[in-house]
Amino acid sequence: xxxLEKAYEPRKYEDKIYKLWEESGFFNPDVCVxxxxxxxxxxxxxxxxxxxxxxxxxxxxxxxxxxxxDAMVRYHRMNGEKTLWVPGTDHAAIATQTKVEKILxxxxxxxxxxxxxxxxxxxxxKKFAQESRDTIVNQCRxxxxxxxxxxxxxxxxxxxxxxxxxxxKKMYDEGLIERGYRIVNWCPRCHxxxxxxxxxxxxxxxxxxxFRYSVEFPFSIATTxxxxxxxxxxxxxxxxxxxxxxxxxxxxxxxxFGGGPDLKIKIISDPSVDVSFGTGAVGVTPAHSFADYEMAxxxxxxxxxxxxxxxxxxxxxxxAYAGLSAKEARxxxxxxxxxxxxxxxxxxxxxxxxxxxxxxxPIEPLxxxxxxxxxxxxxxxxPSKIKGIKKGQKTTLKKLMQAAVRGGQINIIPERFxxxxxxxxxxxxDWCISRQIWYGHRIPVYYCKQGDYHENTASLKNNKxxxxxxxxxxxxxxxxxxxxxxxxTDTLDTWFSSGLWTFSTLGYPDLNSEDxxxxxxxxxxxxxxxxxxxxxxxxILMTTYVLGDIPFEKVYxxxxxxxxxxxxxxxxxxxxxxxxxxIEKYGTDAVRLSLLLGNTPGNDMKxxxxxxAGFRNFTNKLWNICRFILSLDNEESAINKKxxxxxxxxxxxxxxxxNLIYNVDFDIINxxxxxxxxxxxxxxxxxxxxxxxxxxxxxxTEEKNNILYFILKDLLKLWHPFMPFVTETIWQExxxxxxxxxxxxxxxxxxxxxxxxxxxxxxxxxxxxIIIAIRNMRAENKIEAATKIRAVIYAPNNxxxxxxSQKHIIENLRTGVEECxxxxxxxxIDNAICVSVDGVEIYLSVSIDAExxxxxxxxxxxxxxxxxxxxxxxxxxxxFIKNAPKEIVEKEKQKLSEAxxxxxxxxxxxxxxx
RNA sequence: GGGUUCGUAGCUCAGUUGGUUAGAGCGUCACAUUGACAUUGUGAAGGUCAGAGGUUCAACUCCUCUCGGACCCACCA
Numbered sequence: 001x002x003x004l005e006k007a008y009e010p011r012k013y014e015d016k017i018y019k020l021w022e023e024s025g026f027f028n029p030d031v032c033v034x035x036x037x038x039x040x041x042x043x044x045x046x047x048x049x050x051x052x053x054x055x056x057x058x059x060x061x062x063x064x065x066x067x068x069x070d071a072m073v074r075y076h077r078m079n080g081e082k083t084l085w086v087p088g089t090d091h092a093a094i095a096t097q098t099k100v101e102k103i104l105x106x107x108x109x110x111x112x113x114x115x116x117x118x119x120x121x122x123x124x125x126k127k128f129a130q131e132s133r134d135t136i137v138n139q140c141r142x143x144x145x146x147x148x149x150x151x152x153x154x155x156x157x158x159x160x161x162x163x164x165x166x167x168x169k170k171m172y173d174e175g176l177i178e179r180g181y182r183i184v185n186w187c188p189r190c191h192x193x194x195x196x197x198x199x200x201x202x203x204x205x206x207x208x209x210x211f212r213y214s215v216e217f218p219f220s221i222a223t224t225x226x227x228x229x230x231x232x233x234x235x236x237x238x239x240x241x242x243x244x245x246x247x248x249x250x251x252x253x254x255x256x257f258g259g260g261p262d263l264k265i266k267i268i269s270d271p272s273v274d275v276s277f278g279t280g281a282v283g284v285t286p287a288h289s290f291a292d293y294e295m296a297x298x299x300x301x302x303x304x305x306x307x308x309x310x311x312x313x314x315x316x317x318x319x320a321y322a323g324l325s326a327k328e329a330r331x332x333x334x335x336x337x338x339x340x341x342x343x344x345x346x347x348x349x350x351x352x353x354x355x356x357x358x359x360x361x362p363i364e365p366l367x368x369x370x371x372x373x374x375x376x377x378x379x380x381x382x383p384s385k386i387k388g389i390k391k392g393q394k395t396t397l398k399k400l401m402q403a404a405v406r407g408g409q410i411n412i413i414p415e416r417f418x419x420x421x422x423x424x425x426x427x428x429x430d431w432c433i434s435r436q437i438w439y440g441h442r443i444p445v446y447y448c449k450q451g452d453y454h455e456n457t458a459s460l461k462n463n464k465x466x467x468x469x470x471x472x473x474x475x476x477x478x479x480x481x482x483x484x485x486x487x488x489t490d491t492l493d494t495w496f497s498s499g500l501w502t503f504s505t506l507g508y509p510d511l512n513s514e515d516x517x518x519x520x521x522x523x524x525x526x527x528x529x530x531x532x533x534x535x536x537x538x539x540i541l542m543t544t545y546v547l548g549d550i551p552f553e554k555v556y557x558x559x560x561x562x563x564x565x566x567x568x569x570x571x572x573x574x575x576x577x578x579x580x581x582x583i584e585k586y587g588t589d590a591v592r593l594s595l596l597l598g599n600t601p602g603n604d605m606k607x608x609x610x611x612x613a614g615f616r617n618f619t620n621k622l623w624n625i626c627r628f629i630l631s632l633d634n635e636e637s638a639i640n641k642k643x644x645x646x647x648x649x650x651x652x653x654x655x656x657x658x659n660l661i662y663n664v665d666f667d668i669i670n671x672x673x674x675x676x677x678x679x680x681x682x683x684x685x686x687x688x689x690x691x692x693x694x695x696x697x698x699x700x701t702e703e704k705n706n707i708l709y710f711i712l713k714d715l716l717k718l719w720h721p722f723m724p725f726v727t728e729t730i731w732q733e734x735x736x737x738x739x740x741x742x743x744x745x746x747x748x749x750x751x752x753x754x755x756x757x758x759x760x761x762x763x764x765x766x767x768x769x770i771i772i773a774i775r776n777m778r779a780e781n782k783i784e785a786a787t788k789i790r791a792v793i794y795a796p797n798n799x800x801x802x803x804x805s806q807k808h809i810i811e812n813l814r815t816g817v818e819e820c821x822x823x824x825x826x827x828x829i830d831n832a833i834c835v836s837v838d839g840v841e842i843y844l845s846v847s848i849d850a851e852x853x854x855x856x857x858x859x860x861x862x863x864x865x866x867x868x869x870x871x872x873x874x875x876x877x878x879x880f881i882k883n884a885p886k887e888i889v890e891k892e893k894q895k896l897s898e899a900x901x902x903x904x905x906x907x908x909x910x911x912x913x914x
Numbered sequence: 915g916g917g918u919u920c921g922u923a924g925c926u927c928a929g930u931u932g933g934u935u936a937g938a939g940c941g942u943c944a945c946a947u948u949g950a951c952a953u954u955g956u957g958a959a960g961g962u963c964a965g966a967g968g969u970u971c972a973a974c975u976c977c978u979c980u981c982g983g984a985c986c987c988a989c990c991a
Contacts, residue, residue: 007953201988208991222991236991274990282991291989352988365989416918420986423917427987529986564926566984598927598939603919604984606926614940617953628950670930678928678938690955772957779957785946814946814956867935879971888933888972895935
């Protein structure tokens with residue numbers, strides 16, 4: 001047996017161990033089957049990794065996701081399932097493009113996109129993305145992630161591109177994707193549209209201006225954005241508002257509003273207008289507000305776009321304003337209103353400003369021609385495994401998304417997120433999928449240059465072809481007229497491709513691919529709750545539609561990793577804990593444990609360096625437990641030999657182990673990784689190290705070493721999903737044939753068999769209690785550690801043999817007992833302190849302070865008496881006897897008799913003292 | 915405005931369908947320490963389970979309200 005080093009130094013082993021795993025090929029389930037590690041006919045277990053963005057480096061969010069998923073994957077692999085964990089990265093369109101622009105600007109290129117042009121700029125982005133991918137992929141390895149690298153995917157690689165184009169075409173052909181001129185969220189900085197959920201709200205205080213359009217206009221309105229008023233086409237009032245009733249339907253013409261355009265304002269009624277807010281009248285700007293746009297559609301108002309894609313005023317805002325920024329325009333119009341005595345009030349009011357979630361630039365809602373996925377458009381369902389939706393049935397994307405979760409085919413953990421999910425879907429609007437950026441999947445639509453880009457018409461008008469062509473393959477010529485074509489310059493929302501992730505990584509569009517057949521639907525989707533809508537919901541949408549099946553059976557949502565004060569980690573706060581630094585300092589296993597234990601689904605967790613350091617200590621503890629066991633003289637073949645317990649402690653620890661296996665299985669299967677880890681830690685540190693190991697030092701049975709060795713091996717297996725490196729390192733030291741990675745998970749059965757064959761008692765807990773009582777008495781009476789004492793133990797007949805058999809343990813386990821007498825008749829000892837545990841009485845003959853001892857006894861009596869009284873009262877309650885289950889009543893009775901016995905003894909002792 | 919969630923020892927949290935004299939880790943205090951481990955051992959102190967009602971034989975656990983915090987959603991101009 002090799003000797004382990006004194007302390008575990010992760011840095012020495014981790015990279016080597018990962019290399020060993022990776023080179024074995026066992027991260028790939030096919031190799032496991034091929035080499036006979038996993039049976040051919042076993043079950044499948046699959047997870048696709050939420051692809052990290054290629055914008056940066058590994059952070060704690062990634063680390064927590066990798067730790068949880070790797071724990072699951074390793075558990076299932078060791079349980080003999082064909083386990084696949086697919087790695088990949090996400091091109092993160094806007095985020096990546098923005099980052100590269102920034103880098104290029106820092107390098108001195110003032111306007112990267114214009115200066116370089118599409119092609120050159122894109123090659124810069126690609127270069128960056130590739131480097132970034134390499135970095136993050138290697139950092140995943142550092143975390144010990146047992147990902148099947150042979151199946152690595154990238155959202156923008158050729159295979160995924162094909163999947164994207166195929167799905168786009170399918171949706172387009174079925175009328176679920178359409179191009180339309182609608183109001184969209186526009187980020188003037190990104191120069192692109194955003195989806196509804198990419199808009200964030202920031203509370204800020206704003207000026208609210210109350211004004212009239214003109215002196216003649218009969219009443220005033222309020223606004224926080226005066227510059228948009230140049231595009232007003234109506235004023236809305238509540239139909240019940242008496243003040244304005246008479247104006248409804250009237251049209252007012254305002255000449256040269258704000259020194260700019262002429263306005264035609266129609267007074268309309270809308271129940272959504274709050275009578276009590278402001279003046280009770282709302283200026284309607286259809287082009288720059290979603291709500292106003294809806295009103296405009298209802299009331300057939302014209303839509304005047306006064307702000308353009310650069311955030312500047314358009315020609316329609318009038319020549320005085322055209323070209324000004326919105327901010328400048330606001331100043332100018334307020335000034336105009338003021339000098340013309342149209343401005344009545346200027347108040348400060350809290351306001352929710354909508355900003356871009358990537359760059360925090362204020363969003364400008366404006367009308368634009370874009371591509372949309374229509375979530376409420378009916379279509380005929382293809383082959384379907386979705387509960388409640390049959391093949392050929394008419395349905396909508398919204399209904400599909402609801403059915404998959406409502407029917408119980410997908411379970412969200414924790415369950416409460418169901419509600420949020422349904423609520424979100426209920427309020428879901430069409431998804432704007434086109435983005436005006438360059439990095440991403442280019443929309444696979446080609447326009448005939450002969451045509452004038454009209455939508456969805458296949459006719460030839462005036463000998464001009466006006467059809468747009470959707471093609472999975474790149475095309476050069478219009479199939480209708482043979483003319484030249486031009487591809488749409490926009491790209492797709494990054495979440496479009498991420499939405500396909502579970503199946504685009506498994507072979508789609510080849511529906512016969514082995515991976516797709518075997519590993520899809522995936523078993524679990526593990527991700528942060530913050531992307532439930534962005535991503536999880538989109539995957540459900542895409543997969544149910546494209547495959548008629550669910551993408552995954554479970555959704556496990558983890559929370560955010562926060563700093564020790566509960567704040568978000570951010571560069572500006574300087575409170576970022578970098579996982580790679582922590583790995584370097586404390587080892588990967590410590591980092592993983594700190595992220596797995598004390599972390600529950602759906603809840604944020606707090607992390608501190610101290611916590612990680614604590615788990616480093618534990619890692620070292622485990623190492624040393626092994627170091628000790630391996631230093632023992634045990635039979636190499638212990639694993640194959642039948643273990644026979646010889647002592648109470650033997651049976652006890654084997655039973656504990658049996659229990660542990662049961663609990664760890666239960667908790668992992670139920671996604672309680674934290675609890676599983678806590679139980680493992682408790683067993684390892686308390687039961688095994690502090691008790692069994694200590695006790696074993698004073699046993700001289702041949703068997704104890706074999707038992708230790710036997711348990712050690714299974715314990716390493718149980719720990720492996722949580723702390724793969726240290727466990728595998730030790731495993732390699734004990735030179736087993738198989739790697740721990742593919743070793744068989746411990747079975748309760750093997751322990752049951754051993755225990756069932758023994759007639760030994762297992763009540764080692766009593767011995768523990770006796771030992772603790774003695775230690776306690778020593779400490780309380782300040783008996784110096786070096787002082788050996790004499791103990792007399794009265795053990796009633798039912799436990800007499802047991803206690804006698806453990807005499808040497810009681811004497812040696814840090815009790816400082818030199819001479820221990822055990823007898824089954826009650827001793828009478830003067831000048832001794834006595835404590836009783838479970839009917840066993842322990843007398844320590846030491847010189848004691850009688851007053852102090854009396855005080856102690858008195859204190860104990862006064863805590864035990866009310867307890868007994870409470871129990872007696874409970875038991876005399878007829879309702880309790882009548883209603884409570886029998887076992888509970890019995891339990892309470894027993895408690896009472898034990899308490900009474902204890903009090904009796906305490907009182908006796910007290911009497912003896914005085 | 916709607917919704918979700920949390921409030922248990924100084925700190926971080928467990929507490930599985932109501933039945934424990936309410937638990938752990940860290941921290942604190944006292945003691946120990948040359949062979950597995952100071953990245954250690956032993957022991958102790960510390961909680962009216964936010965507050966008030968209610969349901970029940972029984973409430974940390976279920977219901978209602980109050981107080982305090984977090985988050986998500988929403989077009990209040």
